[in-house]
Amino acid sequence: MDTTIGNMIAGVMIMTNEKVKLGDFVEFMGSLNLMGTIEEINIRYTVIRSFDKRRTIIPNSMVAATPIKTLKSEIxxxxxxxxxxxxxxxxxxxxxxxxxxxxxxxxxxxxxxxxxxxx
Incomplete structure (x- = not known):
């Protein structure tokens, strides 16, 4: 229950402060070590589409706590x-x-x- 509430609070923070937004090409630093396009952001999780077309679902509490680099799409x-x-x-x-x-x-x-x- 605490995890779900934490993800929901983080989801609201992500959606309101625009740390990342739909369509951004991002690199998650640290333990996630993931690069791709933000495909979906909802109240509980964020979906990243990687180069090889895999969808990775990340709980919003991890998104909020992880350093993220936003990259140009023309990288x-x-x-x-x-x-x-x-x-x-x-x-x-x-x-x-x-x-x-x-x-x-x-x-x-x-x-x-x-x-x-x-x-």
Missing amino acids: LIRGNVKLRFPRHIDVNQVKSLLIQILNSIDGVLHKEYTNIVVT
């Missing part, structure tokens, strides 16, 4: 992936195919900036 995401392929494979064809795959993802906003660097 640059960089990943390093090591791929090995035979020498006879055309590197430009591999780059072209990888760019097509990346640009087919809904979350890629500025497709003209997608880039692959081969070292």
Whole structure:
């Protein structure tokens, strides 16, 4: 009962002080270590949608107590992936195919900036 009341009080605080709002792209620091878009805020919990489309439901008492970074939706995401392929494979064809795959993802906003660097 105390937990439910705590979540409800935190929910009212979150909704009124606009620490986060629907559509914000956020990073929860600390033990949550979660990044995603605020999809829902209600009186008891907040829902985050991560890059891989998973929904995480977080009790509002945790949201209120956790440091949160609000990020721009145009954030640059960089990943390093090591791929090995035979020498006879055309590197430009591999780059072209990888760019097509990346640009087919809904979350890629500025497709003209997608880039692959081969070292």
